[in-house]
Amino acid sequence: MYNLSSMKLRGLVGVIALAGCAALALPSAQATPAGATDGLPIPVPGAAAKPADSGRRSIEATSGWNASSSYNAVRYAKLYNTPYVPASGCKRPNVALNTEARVRYFETELARCLYAAWNPIVWRAGGRYNVKPTLVVHGYTTINTSCGKVTGPTSFYCSTGSGTIYIPWRQIVTYYGQDPTFAVAYATNTIAHEYGHHVQSMTSILTASWWRQQHMTGDAALAESRRRELQASCLGSAYIGANKVAYPMSGGLLTQWKYVVSHSGDMAGQPRDHGSWTNHNFWSLAGFNGDGHGTHAGSCQTWAAAATRIS
Numbered sequence: 030m031y032n033l034s035s036m037k038l039r040g041l042v043g044v045i046a047l048a049g050c051a052a053l054a055l056p057s058a059q060a061t062p063a064g065a066t067d068g069l070p071i072p073v074p075g076a077a078a079k080p081a082d083s084g085r086r087s088i089e090a091t092s093g094w095n096a097s098s099s100y101n102a103v104r105y106a107k108l109y110n111t112p113y114v115p116a117s118g119c120k121r122p123n124v125a126l127n128t129e130a131r132v133r134y135f136e137t138e139l140a141r142c143l144y145a146a147w148n149p150i151v152w153r154a155g156g157r158y159n160v161k162p163t164l165v166v167h168g169y170t171t172i173n174t175s176c177g178k179v180t181g182p183t184s185f186y187c188s189t190g191s192g193t194i195y196i197p198w199r200q201i202v203t204y205y206g207q208d209p210t211f212a213v214a215y216a217t218n219t220i221a222h223e224y225g226h227h228v229q230s231m232t233s234i235l236t237a238s239w240w241r242q243q244h245m246t247g248d249a250a251l252a253e254s255r256r257r258e259l260q261a262s263c264l265g266s267a268y269i270g271a272n273k274v275a276y277p278m279s280g281g282l283l284t285q286w287k288y289v290v291s292h293s294g295d296m297a298g299q300p301r302d303h304g305s306w307t308n309h310n311f312w313s314l315a316g317f318n319g320d321g322h323g324t325h326a327g328s329c330q331t332w333a334a335a336a337t338r339i340s
């Protein structure tokens with residue numbers, strides 16, 4: 030359990046240490062596998078498969094890393110030795126996801142809860158804490174961001190500044206019209222995944238991984254992307270698992286969530302940058318289940334995993 034007062038006290042010391050090494054938040058876009066683009070294939074009857082992720086085209090300035098430091102950052106991050114993710118205590122926002130405003134409310138609540146749960150963990154990981162990402166719930170077909178132009182119903186994370194999570198609302202409303210419970214599972218999982226990228230960003234894993242990917246070619250570069258994406262899903266699921274009683278993530282919603290995570294990932298004919306459905310399911314459940322007593326980022330060490338687990 031956390032001792033919040035001692036955390037805050039010691040956190041003040043951390044501010045000083047962090048101030049000198051704030052060369053962190055640089056542009057990079059992360060598409061969610063949970064359906065936005067390369068993710069969800071036909072989750073409910075009639076839903077169309079999505080175009081390829083456009084987020085990855087933005088190139089991030091990742092100066093300051095080298096082969097050794099970037100490997101250490103992704104492979105041996107302090108994040109992996111942090112305590113259980115605390116339950117946020119947040120209930121599922123009680124709104125129908127049938128309007129833009131309601132989707133925005135739902136995702137805003139989730140973002141607030143994700144921040145509350147992850148912030149002490151980011152602090153324990155030696156990362157940039159007390160940094161709330163901006164949430165943009167939008168209805169645009171194409172949106173200009175500091176990570177570049179993104180087209181299509183793509184949820185993604187851009188690490189510039191304090192980080193921004195982009196969630197297109199129309200997709201969620203469409204899903205809600207087809208299956209409300211599925212839509213809730215999808216909307217929950219999507220922002221949890223994107224917040225996983227924020228955790229990666231705050232702990233320098235994101236920039237280190239981008240540096241590595243830019244210095245790789247072929248499947249090695251795709252494998253780097255898969256490790257990053259599968260970890261984001263694992264972290265998102267660790268939050269969901271930590272808070273499963275209060276939410277509650279059980280019954281029909283749990284059934285739909287399990288459907289979402291077992292049907293997300295790379296699709297035939299698309300770049301293999303998010304991982305197979307099987308492995309997406311594996312890492313999502315790894316995060317959700319934790320060690321049986323609690324959930325933690327230590328379950329999400331995709332850079333320590335065998336190639337078959339990040340295929």
Ligand SMILES: [Zn+2]
Nearest residue numbers: 059060061062
């Ligand atoms: Zn992602």
